[in-house]
Amino acid sequence: MRYSIGGFRDLFLEGVRSVKELKHRVVLEGEVAEVDAKGLSHKELNDLTRYAVIQGAKKVIMKNVFGQRYIGTRLYFPNPKKKIEIEIHGFPGNDLGAFLDGHKVIVYGNAQDGVGNTMDDGEIIVHGRAGDVVAMSMRGGRILIRDDVGYRTAIHMKEYKEKVPVLVIGGTAQDFFGEYMAGGRVILLGLNLGNKPHRARYIGTGMHGGIMYIRGKVEQWQLGKEVGMVDMDEGDWKLLEKHITDFSNEFGFNADEILGGKFLKLKPVTKRPYGKIYAY
């Protein structure tokens, strides 16, 4: 059998222009660089970001961002360690801040799928909504999303000793929220729901670590069988106060009003949800 195919196309790398051709798009003033992302491919924008940082930029302002992926990913600078601030105006593409190495990313617009995928450290702030699998396998740092998020948020989020990632969502989330969660703190505020309940189902299915705090109404049937509701203690309120205050300052909400709401604390019932199904 012969296969008729239309040749080979690399949709990511095809037609990528060199930094040399594009560097006029970067305007560096002191330690602040401005990049015009209009019409740039994923790689081109990230090439220019890396170029700007190597030229000495500590802050990169991106204008006209539209669907470019992996913003912030290609900034691994171990020696000396750099901490870059990226300001995005527009709509970044998937995997925003994937594997992020301690940088700060602020988005003035909506984000897509995979925000903070396996991010190691740093902060991502989205003045808008985000898509599916936000904070997947996140290992450290903090993500603040002003509005809603999609499916499978915080899936397999982790923690280790002092490295505890935090995700705060102002709106609501869809199904499989906190699935397989192995660590971290997830705070879901439901600020745009009014009196309506959260709609997510299978919350915390397979969860075996970490804590979820949900403000607003959630019924028992919406929870996965691996999680249980537990009482809030002083430590919980302290943590909520800290992150909700930061969240409110960032997005212009009233922290006291939010903290006055009813919070539900969810924890896994066991560290070993699937320990008893095997015969050795």
Place this chain on the structure above:
Amino acid sequence: MLEGEIHSHLLPDFIIERREDRCIRCRVCERQCGFNVHWYDEETDSMKEDEMKCVGCQRCVVMCPTKALIVKPYPGDYRANANWTKERILDLKKQAETGGVLLTGTGNDKPFRIYWDHIVLNASQVTNPSIDPLREPMELRTFLGRKPDKLEIEFNGDLDDVEIKTELSPNVMIETPIVFSAMSYGAISYQAFKALAMAANEYGTLFNTGEGGLPRELRKYGKNAIVQCASGRFGVDPEYLNCAAVIEIKIGQGAKPGIGGHLPGEKVTEPISITRMIPEGTDALSPAPQHDIYSIEDLSMLIYALKEATDYEKPVCVKIAAVHNAAAIASGMVRAGADIIALDGLRGGTGAAPKIIRDNVGIPIEMALASVDQRLREEGIRNKASILVAGGFRCSADIVKAIALGADAVYIGTAALVAMGCTLCQKCHTGICNWGICTQDPNLAKRLNPEIAKKRLVNLLRAWSLEIKEMLGGMGINAIESLRGNREHLRGVGLEDWELEVLGIKGAGE
């Protein structure tokens, strides 16, 4: 026995014969057995055994200073029945007693046809001289990664000043087409993991971290490491990705296609927890799919996320289990941007898998390899990715045949473990390994000296490489590159027409 408790109907797997005239009651066997089979009876001044616990790993036999022990399969059997074999009956009984999914370790042990044993190699006679590898140069060096469609070369004036104009993709050089396959620190002991890293470093090949991360102090072996990014994303940090030679996205494993992994909490000890960055004692669950990959397009997204995270400096490999549509899937993987595709066949090993999956899911690597190589050639994209194959390679001839079928290099897992001491007792999932390989018990793990294990591994690589050179020389070939995909050097024996067709080889005598 308490009322209501189930009395076990299981038979022992092994029987232990102790030659009393030789036994000096030194109790070495007792100390060597992590399963607590042997014990000393003071009253009778003799060694006793509980053969129900024996797994047949042969550790006590090898360590007994007077060679007083014989461990052999338990001869007792049920009435002969070709349908209800002893294994089927005992498995069923075990499930009736526990209600659980049967777990096992290592690769599929069922008598599926091993095609390597039905393929023979060619040799030069008269019309083409064979080459003596002892005296003539013989090249086994292999480059893994994407190759360009064409190479543009520019001569600047004289011939000494030559420049390659084509932009080349990152490739990794290995000295022999043999790579250690993915075995995570967690599944195997630190000592075994370190031995693999050291051996790969010494011989100039690669080891694969599996998905359990790479301990900080071993990152110096990064240039010999294939680091995995799997569904659990354990220990994946920017340094881990950037210190490696190759990054591998693990989609599937030959021993358990389609299902996730599960490192039980009792194996998550302190050092494991540091490397994986998860709390001690929690189950390390690897979901069945990667939840950011539900399609070829999503796979492409992760491939490029990893390329972005490492500044396009490293080849990205995608590993799948060999399944029915492997060829079409592989085409998608290459089009998604994979620089290397790894195929793990039906007989690939594991530290723990449900037995029912291990023994029934997937296809033999020979078939998968032949069809994938063929498909990529037909589509004109074979050069876009190297092919790494895994799944039950037992000797250098298997490797030579695989390369002639189209592989760039071969992953060895079980073979490497056997070199270190493994006897395929299939109890990896219990966390007890008398050979110190597949365990996190510090008292058992310290039995494996990483330096000595490294020597065994390097010896194996050397021996197989020498044999590969002998076989190449016999065929009149002086570089492994010339054998790759050269199926004219293969002939089938005892195979059906459809098998020959899938393998793309002629029958012997044709």
